[in-house]
Amino acid sequence: MMRPLRIILAFAACSSWLPCARAADNLAVDASFESPLPSWFNERMGTSYYAGKEAVDGAADGRMVLAVEGWDRAGSKILSGPILLDFPQAESSRVSASAAVRSFGKTEGATFELALFDEAGKKKLATFGRLPLDGKATWQIVSQAGVDFDRDAKTCRLGLVPSGPQDDARIEVDCVGLFLGPDLGKVTGNDDLAVVEAEEMADGTIWQAVDHYGGWYQGTPSRMKMLAGPNSIPAQDNRPVSRSISVGLAGPHKLWVRFLSAPYAGRFTVALRQGGTMVAERAFVENVDQIVRAKLMDEPGGMNAQSIAASEPCRKKFADWLKAQGLTPERLGVKTWDEVVPVVADRSGASPELFYYTGLFRLEAFATLAKACVQAKKAFLPDTMLTYVNYSPPTSGGSWTERGTDLFLAHRQGGMELVWTEDWLGYSLGPQHLSDTLALCRAAGRPENRSLGAYCVGQATPELMRMKYYTLLAGGVRDIECYDYGPWYAGIDSWGRQFDLYPAIRQCNFESGAIDPYLRGTVRRKSEVAILYNRTASIWANEDNSCLLNGGFTHWALAHAGFDADYLAEEDVEAGSLSGYKALYLDGRQLGRQSAAAIADWVKQGGVLFATAGAASCDQFNRPLDLLEPVFGASSAEFEAKAAAGRPKYELRGLKPLDHLEPAASSESPAVPLDQFCYRERLDATATAQVVLRDSQERPAGTLNKAGRGTVIRIAALPGISYAYEAAQSPYDPDSYLPRAFRAELRDFMSWPAKLAGAAAVAAADSPIAEIVRYDAADRAVVFIIDHRAEPVERFTFVLPDAAGFTRALAATGAAVELKAAAEGKLSVTLPMHIADAVVLLRADAAKN
Incomplete structure (x- = not known):
């Protein structure tokens, strides 16, 4: 092996098979499959077998x-x-x-x-x-x-x-x-295997023996070592290393080499000599221009607060970071810079300013690491190689912030170039969790127009695979990797032998290929509804993910009602992004004062705000905040955090109601009763506010208030948690991942603010729990439909606004599509539905394919 440049190489084994060429001998390699090498026959061909x-x-x-x-x-x-x-x-x-x-x-x-x-x-x-x-x-x-x-x-x-x-x-x-020839010969095992561990060729200078990756292919290679050339060497010192291989049978052999394919510059050569004569040689060249993405981490988390507080370099960096923002010890609640240190949760009450900034610093630290990786990549590698990490959605408990990750900070202003996640169902209620996760990914990457990618993980049933795949497409993912844990004999494989999933994956690939030419160049239809991503509240919530999940399930309810919704970070609100939206959904007890002031101004200009239990009653330092009370027409009273929503599949399903809220008499709001979960609270309503909900003691628990040209609904509950909780009760089977029994009245109550604001809906469907997403171009639209009932429907109909002029349609599945013009520029679309599909709508003047 010659190594002219720096490379990384990991041989697992050199081995050989004997295909004899004489007429009487068997030409089938490894005829009885006794060799420990992979089969001579292709083990997979797409998803055909x-x-x-x-x-x-x-x-x-x-x-x-x-x-x-x-x-x-x-x-x-x-x-x-x-x-x-x-x-x-x-x-x-x-x-x-x-x-x-x-x-x-x-x-x-x-x-x-x-x-x-x-x-x-x-x-x-x-x-x-x-x-x-x-x-x-x-x-x-x-x-x-x-x-x-x-x-x-x-x-x-x-x-x-x-x-x-x-x-x-x-x-x-x-x-x-x-x-x-005309005769059948004897058929028996004809493999001749000779194995050489690659690390045996290490010379300790040019090539070194290093540890293999533990946990992957345990025992194969048998010694868990590999050959590597991690260090640059002068050209004059480059020389080959070799190892003799003894074989048991004469005749032609094949040399098999397994190596770690990694980004490297240059090339290395593997050669086979027999009797001093070169009989086979192959050069391996890695072309970095062909690498489209570079994964930096998998399921990352930030450094924990305790480690930051105990680290002297982190303590110094923390103080320097605060100074760079123009902060002073007095504004941080202390007298000198010597007292400015990272503060963990058990000291948050004594040092609220430092606790808040410690939480923010922790998130910034992860983002800084990501940006440093991006800068290093840009210095040495092509721009076509996009950097990313795989985010695992926090349905396993806690929040993004509790994990130490923040998509908004990590992907903006020089951050990672590709936003990537996965659709593992895990502890979720169902595949729609992916929908609100992708909404967050889109929001994080929106300023720089970051691309989205995701792992489509094989699991569960063909029906769920179809729902997950279409949820990825509808969510804007254009780089889908069907994640394979295999081969099946590796210990972590979880689905390689679930053969019923293969046809479902293949069919989705075919269908996405059918619409790909039409989807290219389209833009997701602009939403007029926003949900606040409240980083400040998450810092103070620690492991309590109730508000995060409430926002996610609000996204579900809005989708079921026909609305798309965008996430906005606090910095987006402070920068004026709310001006592009008509309705805002607000969760979280703590909120930065600048964000609160911006929201109050937006309401007075005509916005409709829907705020839930404890919303914005404290500032970023957990001190009382009254900036939004005048627009709320109410203030929070007797607030108590009694439980965390936890994992949707487990703890959320077992929550106990804290109180029951009933509609108030003569209320203008939809008359919908609901339970209090996680947080107990009542409201002190002002004289200008109309009480729309009352608790079991007849005290105000929901208000409707006019503020300037805007409207605010403030309720002492987490309606998203209620919406999911009810659907997750019996007869829901948590292993089915198919919640269906969502209460329509509660969905309508949660979407009422969007309707009150006059926000444009994407579509209206005849399924109560369908999710419909639209992408537009000048001459066409692509509409994704996911029916969360997950049952075949002979005639599924949805009505699309702003659709005048579409005269032709085709479905990704090839199903027949009926179009019928409706009043006010609407279009009625009907087709047979098997869980999910995509419909391409073409205007009369669109080019025919």
């Missing part, structure tokens, strides 16, 4: 077989590696082949064929027979000797072709033979 080696009882030869599951009804071609057929000139061009096959499960009507295909795997060149699969776990032989073959087809592939219906079925293949 799954195939892999397994040790089983009763193998036809040895202990291993090739197991096949999840094949296509129309047939799946499981192709071998390329085979060079070198017919002797004096002999006829005939071939013979055989394989042992047994099947399990429901396979009535299914068959198995053994055939030869061209090198591309497209054209069938010869067949050696087809047999019915009986599901009886009995070995059968499919074979044919002396099949005529076109000798001009020099290179071909052997194919195993299962087809037909199957239900929880499995095929096992063993003893595969392929022979030149």
Whole structure:
């Protein structure tokens, strides 16, 4: 191996197989699948099937077989590696082949064929027979000797072709033979394996032996070491390292090398010499211009506050950071800079200013690290390589802030260039959690127009996979990686053998491909409804995620009512971004004074504000805040945080109501009763406010107030938590991830402020829990529909406003779409719906495809 430049290399094993070329010998590599290497046959071809080696009882030869599951009804071609057929000139061009096959499960009507295909795997060149699969776990032989073959087809592939219906079925293949000539030869194990651990070639100078990554492929490589060249070396010192490999059988061998593919500059070469003669050589060159993204961290968290407080460098940096903002010790609640130190939660009451800034510093520290990585990347790597981390949504408890991450800080002003998350269902109620997470991702990346990406994690059922995939597309994700924990024999694989998921993923890929030309160049329709991302309240809440989840479930309710909603950070509000919105939803007891003042001014100019339990009753230092009380027409009284919402799948479902609120008589608001969860509170209403809710003691618990040209609804409850809690009760099955029983009256109450403000809805659907998202271009619109009922519907109808002029439509699924013009420029769209779809609407003058 020559190493002309700095690279990182990790060999796992050098190994060999023997495909003999003489007419009497078997050309099928690893005929009995006994080699510990991956199968010679492709283990996957898209999502058409799954195939892999397994040790089983009763193998036809040895202990291993090739197991096949999840094949296509129309047939799946499981192709071998390329085979060079070198017919002797004096002999006829005939071939013979055989394989042992047994099947399990429901396979009535299914068959198995053994055939030869061209090198591309497209054209069938010869067949050696087809047999019915009986599901009886009995070995059968499919074979044919002396099949005529076109000798001009020099290179071909052997194919195993299962087809037909199957239900929880499995095929096992063993003893595969392929022979030149009219006769079948003996078929048995023909693998000759020689393994060399790459780290044995380390010379300690140029190449070094380093630890492999623990937890991944434990035991493979067997010593958990790898060969690496992490340091630059002068060109004159570069020299090859080598290791002799002894083989047990004569004849051609293949050298297999496994290495860690990582971004590096330059190249390295792997070569095989036999008897002093070079017989094979390959150079590996990494082209960094082809790398489109660079992952910095997975599921990151910030440094915890206790570590920051105990770290002398952090303490110094903390003080320097505060000085750079023009703050003084007096404004921080102390007398000298020597007293300015990071403060943890148990001292927050004594030093509220320092506690708040410690929380903010912790978030800024994570963002600073991210920005430093971005700057390093920009200095040495192309702009086409986008930096990102994978954010795991905090449905496992706590909040983004409690974890020490802040998407707004990390992706703005020189931050990471790609916003990335995952759709693992985990502790959530259902896949719609992803929808509000993506809304947050879009908001964080909005100023710099950051792209969105996500892992689509295989799990649960085909129906849920479809919902998750379409939620990603609807949410604006244009870089989707179907996350694969495999191979299946690695300890962390969770779904590699859930074969029923593969067709669902494949179908979604086909459908997204059908609409991709139309989706390109579109822009998400502007929302006029906003939800505040209250960083200040999250700093003070610590592990209490009640307000965060209330905002998320408010996003759900608004979507069910036909509205899209954007998240706004406090800095967005302070910068005047509220002017582009007609309604704002506000959660969180603490709020910065500048944000509170901006919200009050916006209301007076005509905005509609919906504020929940304890909202903005304290400032960023947890001191009483009365800036919003005049617009609320009420003040908070007897506020107590009694419980945290916790994980939606668990603690939230077990919450106990603290009180029951009933609509007040003669109220202008929708008459909707609801329970208090998590926070107990009553309101002291002013004379100008109308009481719309009362608690069990007939005290005010909700008010409606006019302020300037605007309107404020203030309630002493978390309606989003109530909305989710009710839907998550029996008969909801938490393992189904399909909450359906959302109360329509509560949804309408929560969307009432948006309607009161005159905010434009995206659509109105005949499903009470559908989510509809629209993307527009000059001559077309792409509309995503996700019906959270998750049931087939023969005729699903939605009405789209501002849709005059659309005369043609096509669905991603290929379903027939009916269009009917309605009054006021609206369009009624009807199609059969199976959980999710996308409809492309085209104007009369749009180019036809």
